[in-house]
Amino acid sequence: METLIESERERKGLSRIELGAALTPSVTEITVSEWEKGTTPIPSTQLLNLTKLFRCSADYLLGLTDERTYTLLESDSPAKPTI
Numbered sequence: 845m846e847t848l849i850e851s852e853r854e855r856k857g858l859s860r861i862e863l864g865a866a867l868t869p870s871v872t873e874i875t876v877s878e879w880e881k882g883t884t885p886i887p888s889t890q891l892l893n894l895t896k897l898f899r900c901s902a903d904y905l906l907g908l909t910d911e912r913t914y915t916l917l918e919s920d921s922p923a924k925p926t927i
Contacts, residue, residue, distance in 0.1 A: 848905050850880040852898040867893050 853863050853876070860876040867890055878884035886894070895902050903909045 845882040845907060847880060847882050847907055866897060
């Protein structure tokens with residue numbers, strides 16, 4: 845099953861190498877390519893990282909929906925300054 849990771853990566857102007865380096869832990873260009881083709885399962889922690897980076901839902905990235913929705917989580921928002 846192909847994913848929408850490639851189109852999201854291209855929309856952000858990232859190469860496979862740059863995307864792999866942006867993830868924690870980082871992954872290789874080959875791993876990103878395999879995720880894009882759907883030939884290798886994406887670990888849940890990396891799927892979460894991808895949804896945060898691309899600001900879209902996991903369902904969208906996995907091709908389960910056409911709706912690119914993303915719900916902002918408290919952990920995604922910038923830290924609030926303390927007074």
